[in-house]
Amino acid sequence: MARRRSFLSALLRGGAPVLASATSELSDEVADPRAPALPALRRVAGPVDAAARDGLLLRAARFVALIPIVYRLLAVPAAFAVFAGSGAPGLLPVSLVVACAVALSLFELGWLVRGAPFSPTVATRLLTLDVTFAIGANLVVAASVPESGLAPAGEVAVRYLLGTVALLTLALGVGYGAALALATVPLHLAMDWLGTGRVDVQAAFAGLGRLLGVLLTAVGALVLVGLGTRLALAYGIRTGRLAERAVQHRRLHDTVLQTLEAMALPGSGDAERLRRMARAEATALRRYLESDSGGESGPLAEKLGSLAAEMARDGLRAQLVLGELDDETLPEVRQLAVRDAVREAMRNTLKHAGTDRVLVRTEERDGGIATTIRDHGAGFSPEDRPPGFGISESIVARLTEVGGTATVDSSPGGGTRVTLWVPKD
Template identity: 35%
Template sequence: MRVVLLGGAGALAGGAGLPLVQGAVPRLVLVPVAFRLALFLQAIWAGAPLGAPVLGLAIVLYLVPNLAEVAWVFHRSTGIRPVLAADTAYTLVTSFAAAMFAPGLLALTWPNIMGTVMVWTLLRGAPAGAIAITGAVLLRYGMAVVSGTSAPATWIVLALVAAAATALAIVMLVAGAMRFAHRLGEQRGRAAERERHRRDLHDTVLQVMESLALPAPRDGLDPVGSLDQVRRIARAHALRLRLSLDGDAPAEPGGLEHRLGALAVEMTAEGLRVDLVTLAKPAEVPESVVNSLHDAAREALRNTLKHAKTGKAVMCLEEHDGVVTVSVRDHGTGFDIGAHPAGFGIENSIHARLAEIGGAARIDSAPGQGTRVVLTAPLELGFPVG
């Protein structure tokens, strides 16, 4: 917080190094601009002695430039220095213009001066705010000399200090909110990373070990062949896991249909015959969608292999109105969904995985009627299904 007090919101932008923060900090100028406009409108509403020509000049000098400053900051990616320079120049020009040509508008220059003090304090911290207060007092003395009016009273300094203190309070609130958001993001990121690691271990090591432990019909007839098959599966998955741990896992070739076909061959080799049916071949599917649908379908098929007590399953692929659907159907034992809450595999490897890409999963099953798992995902990321 000490850094924020000394450096203002500019210290947040420089220290964060994030484009979002760096782009948002200059927009804090909206606070003093809103303050200026509120005081200007309050003066008009209170019945300030302004004739039509003077009122028009006041609108041109104060209302229009402040609105233009807001539009400029929000519609252009500008830094802190241009904002400070433009706001200071605006206050100096309007203040001396009023002192020289329209002394009746001197009262309306005060919100501009206070606003500039707030801008400097917001964006550059307490030291800059103190310098801005000194400059504002000197400016008011200069305006008094030019316009031939009385020198500023002591309350002006107190008002400037109050404006700077308000700006510092705003900066502290913004800094606290950013720190909270940063910590919350880190915590959620670590939690999500832990869940991804757990899911990867479940989908690789645990699933392979469970599939190897399942008895196969050929075990008693050809024990040597069964042992060779176990070794091949173990070597293949060990290589895949090693590459994943080293960060060198190559991208899987082919599109979604090719990946699902390879999955069908893989599951058939492990003891579950899978027939792939393509009802409507989808257009180009993003890689993240391909990976999520493939891995979720693999989890569904492994559950069939472990629990359905059947050696066959059908996997269907189709696309309709920008939504890709992969369904896995078996005619095994089925189960009562209400009596069996979703375990880690269904909850994380299917539902959570699809939710990350805006997709969804539906599981239909009943005792003795088999199980149907429907996986859906949008072709365009960012547009959730349903």
């Protein structure tokens, strides 16, 4: 069994890839807006299995490394501009170092933003090359630039080294970044010996403080990004669960509950008719459970035609007036939303309107598809009868989820008109 540690500890040890840890540990309580902030953060930083990785999250986690790479692309040329403007000797070797630094950073940037899957092996090789170049660039500058120009020239190579410390910290964890920062002490001593023939131990340790500052900044950024990402994932998971629960509630309301209510209506029919209704509903529910999309394929016209036949078995005769719509006019998810909203409107007619006839019309309108369900039944007053679950959830909410709208117009004795609209694109 893989060893489990807190998310914060794993993040500091393993760097950005820990952001891809499996999200099974994130409960609804983490993202509950009513929960106090500190307990929520403690849950976010709670135990995780860092070995369980989500491929999509792992691919996204690599973009954290963009921060130090972009820093180097800005800081190294800026330091070179200061060096060149000072008139100090050693322009040629420093120019070559800058050219290689920019080329390597651009290559790493392109590798990060490319569309190919993340490769840990290639990432390890690039980081090894990056560290090797960072150390080598400082040694080359120290060995090739005269002592009078060593200070501004060395700043060019040091800027790249600062970015590498931050890069290792974000990509591999605090341990790697700290190790490179400590390695700069003997590096600085070697640079002193190559550039001046002397060794300044005090200056070597003084430069370490700057690198530790970069290390702490990178650690802070890693913690903030890590906790923020986990909290965002927790909110996303909670929202997804709530949305799935709403879909299931809506499905039960639109199928099983509606059928049971229809069976309970006075004069609903003999036992054979009730058996047919139950059999049809069981078949439809089984098809929904076995289907990825929750409905049959085919254009909207076919879906509405099947729906009219389904309602006819329950005693509601629907007249369909369907415009000429291309098969690709609407995405499948919007077709299903329209069909299920129409079903709810027709069932409301069957239960409440006191009529067995309804008109369903579809047409292109205002850059989308409009569907109107009209009956001349009893109607109702919206003030006296506020929308219940059927209207607010099965009709309005369903259309809103796919970018559409739904309106219900009714008056006592004037029937009811339900108008659905969804965009084509």
